[in-house]
Every structure is written in C-alpha cells, then in structure tokens.
Amino acid sequence: MSVSIRLARGGAKKRPYYRIVVANSRSPRDGAFIEKIGVYNPLLAKDDAKRVIVDAERAKHWLSVGAQPTDRVARFFDAAGIKERAARSNLKKGEPGDKAKERAEERAAKVAAAEEAAKAPAEAPAEEAAEA
Template identity: 40%
Template sequence: MATKIRLQRHGKKGKPLYYIVVADSRAPRDGRFIERVGTYNPNTNPATIDINFDKTLEWVNSGAQPTDTCRAILSYKGVLYRKHLQGGVAKGAFTEEQAAEKFQAWLDQKEGKITGKKDNLSTAKADARKAALAAEAKKKEDRAAAIAAKNTPVAEETEEVADEATPAEDAATEETEGATEAPAATEE
C-alpha cells in the first residue's frame, strides 16, 4: 500500500483550513485516512502550521511520500532536514549530538526569521495606520479651510459689490442726467 502525506481540505468557501494526513494514495482527497498528523492554516500571515513532529518524522522514515505542498510544509518545519541529519548519522558522517546541535541551530535561525517577519508585519501595519490617520487629518483640515474660505469671502464680496455698485450707479446716473440735459441743450 502506497502511503502519502497530503492535505485534506476543510473550512468555509474562501477560508480553507487543511489537515495534514497520512492516507492511502488511492483514497479520495477528503476521504478515508490513516492518521492525522497536523493542521495548516494559510489564512493567517505568516501561515499557521501545527504538526506532530515525531509522528510525521516516523511516517517519512517509514516511506510515506509527501505531496509537493506537504513537502514544502515539512521542509519549512524541519522534518525533512531532521531526516537528512539522521541519514548522516546512519552513515557515520557525524554523531547524534552533532546532528542535534545542527538541528537546534537551524531551528533557532528559522525562529529568528519568523519573528522578524512578524515584527515587520506589525510595524508595517502600525505605520500604515499612522499614515492613514495623518492623511485623514490633512484632508479634514483642507476641508475645514475650504469651508472657512467659502464662508468668509462671501461677506467681503457683498461689501465689495456694494462699494463697486455705488460708483457705477453714480456714473450711470450722471450719464443719464447728462444725456437728458444734452438733448435739451441742443434744442435751444
């Protein structure tokens, strides 16, 4: 019986949650499985992966073949690296203690990368929020200034219009008075 380590889809439409299972290769994707060894949630950033490391390593050592996606997940969690180190111990390349030290150093480095990514995401989110608040405050100030400018010149314009209308009316009245006087003067 060919066993596969693969994903079994669960969750809502658009919000998948996967179980990492060991199943017969002939079984349907969401059908019968031998053992559930973990979960994978791609909806979070970074993706949440919970696996039973020892059980998964045992299945990989006994010949279960991971699918491409599961291979990437197992590599990310270090299961395949641990298997590689165990192969080196079996060949006599190094001791079990050296393999454990190498694996622990790899885990520390990986944890540092994950922590750095989480920190960068949180700071980027905070910076984006501050920038949005600053942009909103600037827009609010511009809008308030525009409203103030709109309301203030209206009062000044009416005074200017009244001041401008008075000399224009005076000139118009003078012209009409002059026009009425002029024809009278020519007739005499």
Template identity: 50%
Template sequence: MPVKIRLQRKGRRKRPFYHIVIADARAPRDGKFIEKIGTYNPMTVPATIDLDRDSAYQWLLKGAQPTDTVRAILRFKGVLYRKHLQRGVDKGALSQEDADRKFDEWIAEKEGTVAERRAAQEQKDADFRAQVSGTPPPPPEPEPEPATEEATDVATAEDTTPPSATSELDAARAEAEGSTPESKAAAADVAGEAKAEAEAAEAAGEALEAANEGKDDSGTGNIAKEV
C-alpha cells in the same frame, strides 16, 4: 499499499483550512485517512502550522511520500532537516548528540523568526485599525455662564467706544465732578483774583473816606474864618 502525506481540505468557501493526514494514495482527497498529524491554515500571516514532527518523521522513515505542498511544510518545520541529520549519523559523519543539538538550535532559531514575523504582523494590523477608526475627538469644553443683558450692553459699549471719545468722556466727567487738576487750578486762580479785587476795593474805600474827612475839616475852617 502506497501511503502519502497530503492535505485534506476543510473550512468554508474562500476560507480554506487543511488537515495534514496520512492516507492511502487510492483514497479520495477528503475521504478516509490513516492518521492525522497536523493542521495548516494559510489565511494567516505567517501561515499557522501545527505539526507533530515526530510522527511525520517516523512516517517518512517508513517510506510515506509527501505531496509538494506537504513537502514544503515539512521543510519549514524542520522534519526534512532532521532526516538529513539522521542520514549523517547513519553514515558516521555525526554523533547522535551533535545531530540532536543542531536540530534543537535550528528549531529555536526558526521559532524565534516566526514569532517576530507574527508580532510584526499583529502590530501592523493594530496600526491599520487605528488609522481606519481614527483618533477619538477631544471632550467638549464646558460652556461659560450666560452674562446678563446690562453687563453685555456695557461691555459692548466700552469695547466699541474709540480711545478719543473715551478720553473726552473721562475729561467731561472729571470736569463735572471738579476733580481734574486743571479745574482745581482754575478755581484757585479765580479765588485769588477775587480776593485781590476785594482787598483793592477795601483799600480804595478807606482812601476815599480819608479824603472826605480832610475835605470836611478844611471847609469847616473856612467857614469859621469868615464868621
């Protein structure tokens, strides 16, 4: 009875998912099978393959023929490499320990490469989702408390008053209050002048009184002489 290692399609439309089975070559593709040895999902990057290597290797030794796709899967998972090493052991080119060691090293390296590819793809998908969704907007800042109308009017008037008008306004206020240095100096000058005038007037009055007294004395003497 010819035995083949082939894929059995599962999944829904446009989303295929396969079982790796050992089946009779005369059976339908999705019909009865002898043994299921793994699964194959081509929709992921890289493709997800779950395979029983020992079972696949034993069936190869028994003469089962894989299809082209399954052969690629067996090569990717190292089953064909193990068969190649075992042929070298049978011919005496390698010992069983060396063959097992090489196979284990090859599997470890292969699994590491697959893990790196899967991590890189996950990071790429995460970056794409972040780019599509975008960064969240910053939280809104708290609104300031509303100011009263009087304070707003005063602030507006102060802001709109030109510098020259402000200086003139300040000078007028200071002059009205009498607190500017110029007004104080002017007031001092006026007070000094008024004081000097008062002193001059007082001196003139004293001189006039003295002159009148001398005139009176001279007139009295003249009268006395005439009498």
C-alpha cells in the same frame, strides 16, 4: 499499499482550512485517512506560529516507513526541519511560448529592415556629393 502525506481540505466556502493527513494514495482528497499529523490554516499571516502545526515525531515515523509527502507538505516539513527538500528550478517556466517567439522574430526582422532602409538613403547622398 502506497501511503502519502497530504492535505485534506475543510472549512467553509472561501475559508479554507487543511489537515495534514497520512492516507492511502488511492483514497479521495477529503476521504478516509490513516492518521492526522497536523493542520494548515492559509488565512493566517505567513509569520504566524499557528499557520502550520505539525507533529514532528509522527511525521518522521511515517517518512521512515516510506510515506511520500506531496510537494506542499514537503515544503512544510522543510520549514519545520523535519525533512530536507531538494530545491527545484523550472527553467522552461520563464521561457516565452512558441507564438511569442515568432512575434519577437518578426519584430526583429522588421527592425533590421528599417535599419537597412535608413542606412541606404543616408549613404546615397554622400556618394552623390563625393562625385560632384
């Protein structure tokens, strides 16, 4: 059985409240779980101590027996000092899409053509003045 440590949503519409639970990875998000090891209230201020409450001892136990935390829960564990989370960077995220790249190339070609056109007439009168 594959076990994960994840968030289970509770609360009313537009008022989320999450439990940090240990559950079978195949069970539904808000379905049956093995154990509740914490809570997360996103409506509280980020510096509020009650925003994320985790039972560190139980979290370490479940991690030691092979439970895999989701990315959000891994962030909570990293902040609490329970488990170090490797920093990730998505270098492709900041890169423009294919259409944006095409538009940029077209714009660069137009600018280059305009510069060439501006350069050519400026050189022609100088040559005529030199001949006269």
